[in-house]
Amino acid sequence: MIYFNAFLFAGVVCLICQVVLDNTKLTPGHITSSVTVIGALLSFFGIYDKIVLHCGAGATTLISNFGHMLYSSGIAGYEEAGILGLFTKLLCSSGVAIVGVVIFSFVFTLLFKAKD
Amino acid sequence: MNKEEYQELVQTLTPKEPKLRNAIVAFLVGGSIGFIGEIIVKILMESFGLSRVDSCAWLAFILILFASLMTALGKFDNWVTKAKCGLIIPTTGFAHSVQSAALDYKKEGFITGIGANMFKLAGSVILFGIVSSFFLVLLRVMLYG
Numbered sequence: 001m002i003y004f005n006a007f008l009f010a011g012v013v014c015l016i017c018q019v020v021l022d023n024t025k026l027t028p029g030h031i032t033s034s035v036t037v038i039g040a041l042l043s044f045f046g047i048y049d050k051i052v053l054h055c056g057a058g059a060t061t062l063i064s065n066f067g068h069m070l071y072s073s074g075i076a077g078y079e080e081a082g083i084l085g086l087f088t089k090l091l092c093s094s095g096v097a098i099v100g101v102v103i104f105s106f107v108f109t110l111l112f113k114a115k116d
Numbered sequence: 117m118n119k120e121e122y123q124e125l126v127q128t129l130t131p132k133e134p135k136l137r138n139a140i141v142a143f144l145v146g147g148s149i150g151f152i153g154e155i156i157v158k159i160l161m162e163s164f165g166l167s168r169v170d171s172c173a174w175l176a177f178i179l180i181l182f183a184s185l186m187t188a189l190g191k192f193d194n195w196v197t198k199a200k201c202g203l204i205i206p207t208t209g210f211a212h213s214v215q216s217a218a219l220d221y222k223k224e225g226f227i228t229g230i231g232a233n234m235f236k237l238a239g240s241v242i243l244f245g246i247v248s249s250f251f252l253v254l255l256r257v258m259l260y261g
Contacts, residue, residue, distance in 0.1 A: 006154040007147040010206065014146025015139050018201035022135045028204050029237055032213075033244045035205060040249040044256060057157045058150030060172040061179060061206045063241065070249035078257060086253055090246065096173045097207060098242065100180045102234070105215045108188035109230055114219040115190030 006058030009051065013062055032063050039064025043071040069094040138200055145202025153179070176207050183208035187215040213237035 017031050039062075042048040048068040052059045059065060070090060077089025091098065117125075153175050160171040183203075186192040192212050196203050203209055214234055221233040235242065 003151055003154050006150040010150025010153075011143040011147025014201045014205050015143040017205050018139045018142035019135070021201055022133055022138055028201075028209070029240055031201070032204060032209060033240045036241050036245040037248045040245065040252055043249075044252045055150070056168075057153030057172065057175055058147075060157075061149055061153040061175065063205055063207060063210055065176075065207075066210070066241065067245050067249055070245050071252055074249050074253035075256065078253060086250070090250065090253075093169075093173070094245075097176055097180065097210065100177050101184070101211050101214045101238070104181055104184040104211070105218045105234060106230070108184050108215060109218040109222055112188040112219065114222060115193075 002054070002056045005055040009055040009058040010062060013064070035062070035064045036067040039067030040071045041067075043068040066094055066097060069097075141199055142202040145199040146205060149179075149202070149206045149208070179207045180211040183211035184215045187212050188219065192216075210238055210241060 013035070017035065020026060021028065021031055039048060042051070042064070048059070048064070049072075052065075052068075059068075073092040073094065074086050074090045077085035077087075077092065079085070080089065156175050156178065157168070157171040160166050160174055161168060166174065183192060186195070192203075192208075193216065196209075196212060203212070214237070217236045217238075218230050218234045221229040223229065224233075
């Protein structure tokens with residue numbers, strides 16, 4: 001069942017974004033940023049945790065999970081060490097995405113040339 | 117021919133975006149990424165004994181590696197043109213935007229090229245992600261202590 005939910009959730013989010021992209025003047029940059037913020041908002045209302053529980057990787061592969069991870073590690077950091085913990089731990093679990101992207105992009109940029 | 121007639125002519129000649137087809141393709145591609153991701157997570161959990169959170173982090177890692185490598189090999193751009201949001205909204209789109217910006221500006225040097233332009237497109241995701249989650253955490257703390 002979780003496989004079907006994963007397919008459905010990821011598919012529906014992509015579908016909605018595609019419809020917005022085609023019918024408004026927003027660029028992909030606007031849409032990915034808004035989806036990230038929406039992820040953080042859903043996490044704030046405690047909805048995203050439930051979505052992850054039911055849809056598994058369907059929810060964690062999307063960019064909205066970036067906002068969710070930022071928010072949840074921010075909360076965990078605050079509970080651990082107060083306002084300083086919020087600053088030091090905010091990027092804790094989303095670091096895998098940022099560091100991964102930077103390292104791979106840098107290495108592959110050194111190895112490959114731009115195709116036109 | 118006056119200006120309005122010209123505008124009308126332009127509109128009739130501009131190729132129409134196949135909106136329905138785009139939406140269906142985005143649904144299928146995005147859904148498949150979620151579905152395959154779930155299979156990978158299950159495999160990681162069962163064969164390596166990882167927790168669900170760790171498996172999801174590995175999955176993000178695998179998707180980023182895959183998207184960066186395919187962008188560097190020049191294949192991913194064509195896929196994005198076809199699948200659009202199906203590949204932009206998952207983590208692959210994030211990796212793709214950084215990788216393609218870095219490759220495009222490689223010829224301008226390390227500092228002014230790669231360094232300055234790497235996050236040209238993905239920077240807004242990081243900025244608004246951090247800003248929104250920071251203030252939401254503060255709001256939560258103020259409301260519930």
